[in-house]
Amino acid sequence: MIPTPDLSHLTNTDFEKVYEPAEDTFLLLDALEEDAKSLKSINPGICLEVGSGSGCVTSFLGKVLGPSVLYLCTDINPHACRCTLLTGRQNQVDVNVVNGSLTTPFQNRLAHKIDVIVFNPPYVPTLEKEASDAQHSGNIGGAWAGGTDGMRITNVLLRQIDSLLSSAGRFYLVALKQNNIPEIIETMQDQYNLTGEVLLQRRAGREHLFIICFKRQSSISLQ
Amino acid sequence: MVRLLTHNLLACHAKDCNTNNFPLQFKDVQLEIREADFNPEFLKGFMPKIDWKALVDTARQLGDTSLPLEQPEMVDDEFLKNLHHILLEIHVEEGSMTCPNCGHVYPISNGIPNMLLAEHEIG
Ligand SMILES: C[S@@+](CC[C@H](N)C(=O)[O-])C[C@H]1O[C@@H](n2cnc3c(N)ncnc32)[C@H](O)[C@@H]1O
Ligand SMILES: [Zn+2]
Numbered sequence: 001m002i003p004t005p006d007l008s009h010l011t012n013t014d015f016e017k018v019y020e021p022a023e024d025t026f027l028l029l030d031a032l033e034e035d036a037k038s039l040k041s042i043n044p045g046i047c048l049e050v051g052s053g054s055g056c057v058t059s060f061l062g063k064v065l066g067p068s069v070l071y072l073c074t075d076i077n078p079h080a081c082r083c084t085l086l087t088g089r090q091n092q093v094d095v096n097v098v099n100g101s102l103t104t105p106f107q108n109r110l111a112h113k114i115d116v117i118v119f120n121p122p123y124v125p126t127l128e129k130e131a132s133d134a135q136h137s138g139n140i141g142g143a144w145a146g147g148t149d150g151m152r153i154t155n156v157l158l159r160q161i162d163s164l165l166s167s168a169g170r171f172y173l174v175a176l177k178q179n180n181i182p183e184i185i186e187t188m189q190d191q192y193n194l195t196g197e198v199l200l201q202r203r204a205g206r207e208h209l210f211i212i213c214f215k216r217q218s219s220i221s222l223q
Numbered sequence: 224m225v226r227l228l229t230h231n232l233l234a235c236h237a238k239d240c241n242t243n244n245f246p247l248q249f250k251d252v253q254l255e256i257r258e259a260d261f262n263p264e265f266l267k268g269f270m271p272k273i274d275w276k277a278l279v280d281t282a283r284q285l286g287d288t289s290l291p292l293e294q295p296e297m298v299d300d301e302f303l304k305n306l307h308h309i310l311l312e313i314h315v316e317e318g319s320m321t322c323p324n325c326g327h328v329y330p331i332s333n334g335i336p337n338m339l340l341a342e343h344e345i346g
Contacts, residue, residue: 045268068265072232074338081335085224094259094311096229100338108234108245113272138339 002033005059005091010083017079019053019143023204024174028120029060031172031199031211036064042168044115048072050102050157053080053143055087055095057118062093065116074100076138101135102153103160114164119157120174125150150179158184161214162192170215172199177208185212193217224334225315227285228269231278233329233336235322237344243324246277249284252318252331259311263303266310270294282309 007021032039044065049058052073062071073084073095081097088095098105103117122131124144131152134141146152154173161171171194175181185196194214201210235244275294282290289305320329320336327344330337 045272067260067262068268070228070265070269072229076339078335078337082333085335096224096226097335098229098233098338099335101340104236104340105233105336105338107236109232109274110272136342 002036002060002063004029005056005063005087007054007056007087007090009086009090010054014054014079014083017140018077018083019080019140021054021056023202023207024120024123024209025053025056027200027202027204027209028057028118028172028174028211031213032057032061032064032118035170035199035213039116039170040065042115042170044069046070046072046110046114046166047116047118048074048103048106048110048114048164050117050119051075051080051121051143052084052095052097053077053120055084057120058084058095059087059091059093061116061118062088062091062095067094071095072106073097074102074105076101076135076142077140078138102157103164107160107164111163112166115166115169117161117165117169117171119154119172121154121157122146123150123154123174123176123179125178128152146179150176151184154179154184158188161188162194165194165216167216167218170213173212173214175210175212177210181210181212188214225320225331225336226311227278227281227313228310229336230281230315230320231274231310233320233338235325235327235329236338237322237325237327237340240322240325240327244322246274246281246323247320247329248323249281249315250319250321250328252285252315254285255314255316256312257314259307261304261307263300266303266306267298269310270298270306278309285313287313
């Protein structure tokens with residue numbers, strides 16, 4: 001078993017500004033751990049976590065995949081970027097953080113070069129305005145505010161995946177039942193030939209959470 | 224942290240800025256050297272993904288001339304140690320990066336590059 005990363009260096013003041021790991025985060029860690037063997041088999045060179053928040057997920061991935069992999073993170077919240085860096089250090093994982101939106105800073109240079117993309121997005125259905133305000137200000141509201149169907153931010157990322165993912169690459173996404181999982185999977189299949197599969201699901205309070213993993217059709221037939 | 228490794232992967236992504244938008248040019252930088260664990264396996268795996276010319280030019284601008292102009296096919300320990308130092312141990316803590324094409328300035332503060340764009344700058 002891989003231990004949950006040490007976050008003891010982060011304080012309540014940090015978690016007023018940065019998303020504190022919760023059920024969604026832990027479900028994602030569980031999925032990554034269950035999938036570890038198959039993930040290692042593709043011999044990843046570059047991992048990118050979008051919206052890294054506290055840095056908990058990337059530090060965990062660093063323990064799963066080891067030090068010969070490049071770990072990149074983005075977050076629109078500058079406090080999250082700082083926490084991600086500190087959490088990497090605390091857990092001896094060498095993490096590179098960029099204060100930026102989704103994958104945009106890397107789109108030019110890393111086309112078809114990223115082996116693992118992970119996103120635990122702001123998935124909560126909210127007013128559209130709440131989501132757009134949070135995206136502009138980069139504050140903690142950006143951790144959950146997802147617009148009418150909770151898909152406002154995720155939908156933008158879904159359009160970026162195909163151009164970045166390597167041929168054997170994997171994309172792990174956290175989603176809520178209300179986000180319409182079958183529709184997400186169908187869209188990715190029809191538009192990009194990326195095949196999605198639900199790895200884990202769990203009810204946590206009012207939320208019914210899912211972890212979906214997407215792969216290219218070609219990489220699946222090789223297995 | 225902005226190390227030359229990260230810098231080698233960042234391009235300008237402002238609206239309509241699609242050519243000659245890489246590498247971003249460092250300006251007014253404050254550097255810090257911090258030792259990192261030497262990992263030849265990581266370096267060898269990452270080498271094919273490096274834009275070599277951008278790395279050599281940027282290292283030279285920061286005063287390090289230890290890399291050859293062409294990426295060598297056979298790598299020895301001395302080369303890997305130089306590469307290790309340049310990619311992973313030079314930290315740009317403060318300063319900025321300017322796009323060579325559109326002139327957009329991306330600030331760096333506390334070692335974190337700010338690649339955010341305002342709404343009207345997004346393509
Ligand atoms: C639900 S939190 C997840 C945090 C962390 N990955 C975890 O699992 O605990 C969502 C994160 O995405 C970030 N975020 C929201 N919109 C983003 C965007 N457009 N680009 C990058 N990050 C974004 C938020 O700031 C927040 O840190
Ligand atoms: Zn530009």
